[in-house]
Amino acid sequence: MSVLAARDLVIGYGSTMIADRLAFDLSAGTVTCLLGPNGVGKTTLFKTLLGLLPKLAGSIRVGDAELASLSRPMLARHLAYVPQSYSADFAYTVLDLVVMGRTAHLGIFSTPTQPDVNIALEMLDRLGIAALAHHDARQLSGGQRQLVLIARALAQQAKIIVMDEPTASLDLANRIQVLRKVRALADDGLSILLSTHEPEQAFAIADQVLALGPDKQLETGPVDEVLTPERLSHLYGVALTVEKTPSGRHVVTAE
Numbered sequence: 001m002s003v004l005a006a007r008d009l010v011i012g013y014g015s016t017m018i019a020d021r022l023a024f025d026l027s028a029g030t031v032t033c034l035l036g037p038n039g040v041g042k043t044t045l046f047k048t049l050l051g052l053l054p055k056l057a058g059s060i061r062v063g064d065a066e067l068a069s070l071s072r073p074m075l076a077r078h079l080a081y082v083p084q085s086y087s088a089d090f091a092y093t094v095l096d097l098v099v100m101g102r103t104a105h106l107g108i109f110s111t112p113t114q115p116d117v118n119i120a121l122e123m124l125d126r127l128g129i130a131a132l133a134h135h136d137a138r139q140l141s142g143g144q145r146q147l148v149l150i151a152r153a154l155a156q157q158a159k160i161i162v163m164d165e166p167t168a169s170l171d172l173a174n175r176i177q178v179l180r181k182v183r184a185l186a187d188d189g190l191s192i193l194l195s196t197h198e199p200e201q202a203f204a205i206a207d208q209v210l211a212l213g214p215d216k217q218l219e220t221g222p223v224d225e226v227l228t229p230e231r232l233s234h235l236y237g238v239a240l241t242v243e244k245t246p247s248g249r250h251v252v253t254a255e
C-alpha cells in the first residue's frame with residue numbers, strides 16, 4: 001500500500017532547480033534506501049518531503065492529501081524524521097527526549113500526559129533500550145543515541161520514518177544493531193526512507209532503492225535491479241563490482 005507518492009516532482013531552492021521529474025512511491029512495510037553522490041540533492045529531497053522546503057513543481061501525496069496542504073501537526077502524523085545527530089545541551093533524560101516526539105499530538109498549551117509517557121516507554125521497549133529511560137541523554141554512546149532518536153520518531157506515531165544516514169559514525173556492531181531494528185520496524189508495517197552512502201546497506205535491508213545519479217536522473221526499483229555494477233559505477237563515477245558471498249551478503253568493491 002502506497003503511503004506517499006511523488007510525481008513530476010521538482011526540488012530546489014527558489015530559482016535554483018536541484019532535480020526534476022522525480023517519481024516514486026513509498027509503501028507500508030518497506031525500507032527504501034536513497035543513494036547518490038555528495039551534493040546530488042538527497043538532503044534537498046528529504047527537506048521537501050518533510051515540508052521544510054517548498055517543492056518547485058509537481059505533486060507529493062500522503063494518504064489522500066497533497067503534502068503542501070497539510071498543517072505542520074497533520075504532516076507530523078504522516079512523517080517523522082530521525083536526524084544524524086543532535087546536540088544535547090540540557091540535562092534531559094532519555095524519556096524526556098522521547099516524550100518530545102509526542103509534541104505533534106499535543107495542543108499548543110498542553111503538557112504531555114501519562115498516556116504520552118506510556119507511548120514513549122513503549123517505543124523505548126520496542127527498540128530494546130527501556131533500561132535507558134532515566135539516563136542522562138548527554139551520556140549515551142553513539143549507538144544508544146541513534147536508537148533514542150529512532151524511539152523519539154516512533155513516539156510521533158507517523159506512518160513514514162525518514163532517516164538521514166542512520167548508521168553514519170557508528171561502529172560495526174552498532175551499525176548492524178541499528179539496521180536490524182530498522183528492518184524490524186518496516187516488518188511491523190512502517191515505511192522507512194533512509195539515506196546512505198553504503199550500497200551494501202541497501203542490499204542488506206532495502207526493498208526498494210532510489211538512486212539519484214550525477215545526471216540527476218532518479219532510478220527506482222528493487223535493489224538487485226537498480227544497484228547493478230554498471231549503475232553503481234555510473235552513480236559514483238568509479239568502476240565498481242558487486243559480489244555475492246556464499247552467505248548471501250553483497251560486497252561492493254572498486255575494480
Ligand SMILES: Nc1ncnc2c1ncn2[C@@H]1O[C@H](COP(=O)(O)OP(=O)(O)OP(=O)(O)O)[C@@H](O)[C@H]1O
Nearest residue numbers: 012013016018036037038039040041042043044045
Ligand atoms: N540553501 C541552499 N540554497 C541553494 N542551494 C543549496 C542550498 N542547500 C544546498 N544547496 C545545494 O543543493 C545541492 C544539493 O545539496 P544536498 O545537500 O541536497 O546534497 P546531498 O545529496 O544531501 O549531499 P551530501 O551527500 O553531501 O549530504 C548542492 O549543490 C548544494 O550546494
